[in-house]
Amino acid sequence: MIWGLHMDAGSHAEAYVGGMPCHIINREPNVVECNTSASEKFHEGKVRVKFDKGLRLFDDYVFLYVEDPIIDHVESGSAGQKGVPRGIPSGGITVTVLGKNLNAVQEPMMYIALDGEEHYSRCIPDSAQQMKCKSPTIPKDKLRFSNGDGPMDLEYGFRMDNVQRVRDLSATKGFPKFQMFPDPEYFQFTEKDQVKYYKSDYLTINGNNLDRACQESDVIVRIGTSFCNVTSLSRVQLTCRPPTDQPPAQDKNGNPDRSKIPQVIVEVGDKLKFTIGRLSYDVPAGPDSALPRPIIIGVSALGAFLLIAVIFILIAYRRKSTESSRVLKTMQEQMDVLELRVASECKEAFAELQTEMTDLTSDLTAGGIPFLDYKAYTMKVLFPSAEDHPVLKEMQVDPVKKQYMEKGLWQFGQLVMNKTFLLLFIRTLESNRYFSMRDRVSVASLIMVTLQGRMEYCTDILKTLLAAR
Structure with missing residues (x-):
């Protein structure tokens, strides 16, 4: 222009x-x-x-003159529904378009082709990479849904000046056809006079085909002059969070009217509206809300009985607590006496120990400390009950078999140096319930003899076994 x-x-x-x-x-x-x-x-x-x-x-x-717009992806709703554009005959469902240079056109439009006629709706570019469109309105008498609530696949595209590559987009490879679903249907409240009473929880509205083409962002729930925040939408149910306080109702001119109960209205897209009923924040009034006199008397009597029972329990607890305090005091006195007695015995034992240490010092001064060499000390520790153990001498076997036994022992020694094998070997022996403690001590002593030259490795195995306990 x-x-x-x-x-x-x-x-x-x-x-x-x-x-x-x-x-x-x-x-x-x-x-x-x-x-x-x-x-x-x-x-x-x-x-x-x-x-x-x-x-x-x-x-x-x-x-x-700038580069022509390029469309890469088209999907329904702000979050997308499997990358397929969807809509309803009444139109107004949000369609998100992703691409490049989408803001280069002044008046971009989306269209759906049906029976040789194109039905248009306007688009609004958010940026060069994203554009939001509303699905076009299609006359219901021109649509033929064959499978009940199944979709119709329709051709669609975009009019962006004279850019031809975005027209008839569904014929382009990688772009599925537009799926047209029947309009959703929301049911009215089933309560008396279609008045539902708010109980400080979520509001649930039933219906059919609610999420076939719509998402939460496509649905608006009005309660009088306020809104109900839509939190979830399924095939047959919508859930929303009403305001904490009852909003004013609206009169015919749209002005607030606090003298009436606010209406609940569901709006889908731009043209679809459902009047569900009214939502009252008051407690239901009438004869049904008053409790019968016998129930009131019974509840009062039960309350009095519970009060008396609580008083008796408190008195019994008080007596028990006093008795416990008395027993505790007696025990404390006995502990003090026992503590004094133990202290006295410790002093006497310490004096006797000093006397014995003096005698031992005089004996050691005369004869010296009886040291053992490393070999004898090791045998005393590892094999205390064996005077002449086989590890102290050569194997006494047939010379023909000796080389095979030495080879087998050498190979077993190599396996012992493998940490995984050794841990598995030890744990397998320990898991055998017929493996006595005496046998375990003997095997452990033999392993220690084998690992005398690899004490770091032996310490690592010991730490690993202790950590697993």
Whole structure:
């Protein structure tokens, strides 16, 4: 659109944008509307309008040819439903479009083709990469749902000036067809007079086909002048969180009216509305709300009985607590006496120990400390009950078998040096309930003899076994 004054002057007018013809489709006193020509390159240029033989040039701004919009992905709702665009005959379902240069067109539109006719709806670019559209409205008499609530697959595309690649988008590889589902149906409250009483919890509204094409963002639940925050939407049920305080109702003119119970209205898309009933925050009034006199008397008697029982329990607890305190005091006195007795015996034992240590010191001064060599000490520790153990001498076997036994023992020694094998070997022996403690001590002593030269490895095995306890 080119704005100005006396734009309808002259019998013939021609417009040029960046040197390219702009085909005039409408002229009014203040505006000329034209369609720009296609360009094979990106460039910028002036806007010129020729009225008969007079030429007018717009010098303040330049017109810029930019890259055509590109659409990469189309899906329903802000979060998407499996990457497929969906809608309902009444329209108004949010369709998210992702791509490039989506804001390069002034008035982008989405359309659905049915029986040779295209049904349009407007789109609003959020940025160059994202655009939001509302699904078009389709007359219900032109739709034929064959499988009950199953969808119809329809051709769709976008009108973005004369960009051809975004038209008939469903025929492009990678873009599924538009799925049209029947309109959702919300049921009215089943309570008396369709008045539901709020109980400080979520509000549930039943229906059918609620989430076939819609998401929570496509549904608005009004309670009077306020809203019910939609938290979940399933095939047959909607759940929302009402305001904590009862909002005012609305009169016919949309003004607040606190004298009435607010209505609950569900809006889907732009045109679909359902009046569900009314939501009252008051306690239900009437004869049914009053408790019968016998029940009141019974509850009062039960309360009095419970009060008396609690008093008796408190008295018994008090007596028990006093008796416990008395017993505790007696025990404390006995503990004090016992403590004094133990202290006295410790002093006597310490004095006797000093006397014995003096005697031992005199004996050691005369004869010296009886040390053992390492071999004898090790045998005393590992094999205390064996005077002549086989580990102290060569194997006494047949010479023919000796080399095989030595080879087998050498191979077993290599396995013992494998941490995984050794741990598994020890744990297997320990898990055998017929393996006596005496046998366990003997095997442990033999392993220690084998690992005398690898004490670091032996310590690591010991730590691992202790950590597993």
